[in-house]
Amino acid sequence: MPDLETQDAPASDSPLVPRARDGDRAACRELYRRHSNGIFTLACRMTGDRAEAEDLTQEVFIHAFRGLCGFRGESSFSTWLYRIAINHCRSRLRQRRPGALVPIDQADVGTEPQRATDLRLLLERAVGQLPEGYREVFVLHDVQGMGHGEIAEILGCSAGTVRSQLWKARGRLREMIGPHLKGEGYEVPGLGQEAAEPAG
Structure with missing residues (x-):
């Protein structure tokens, strides 16, 4: 099972890709080793379900290795792989029934030593309720x-769109999480107050 953390991949996967395309199992294993944790983390954060994220990770790599003949090298292998992962996550989420997530207003931050864990779960739940x-x-x-x-x-969009959506995502998270943290003295990294939406 992959760990829920981001892996540091070497600067270039380009020497491995042609070998993997030709069926070199060692090259496939190395590409999987370099990127599986990152894909698992993405899937887990997108779906909120570790078991589903494990399934998605396997699906993504099967799809990628079978489709290597279509990889033209116009982007890095990791960018191409994450594009596949995003598409698989989108497809899986659209198959879900509405109401699968617990509403954020049913969550609460408990007492020590449970607060840090509760805050993490609260953030994960809030992220799961953001627009796709x-x-x-x-x-x-x-x-x-x-x-x-x-x-x-x-994602196939402009960097300006990314900045704008990130700003809006953080704002939504502050709105959802803020009321639960009043008086707690907690600060969620990345969710500090921002004066204005970045220019596109």
């Missing part, structure tokens, strides 16, 4: 640590 586009940008930027340009490539 906001959630994708927030997870890719604030969880995966990607830059605006790479996210724009993955």
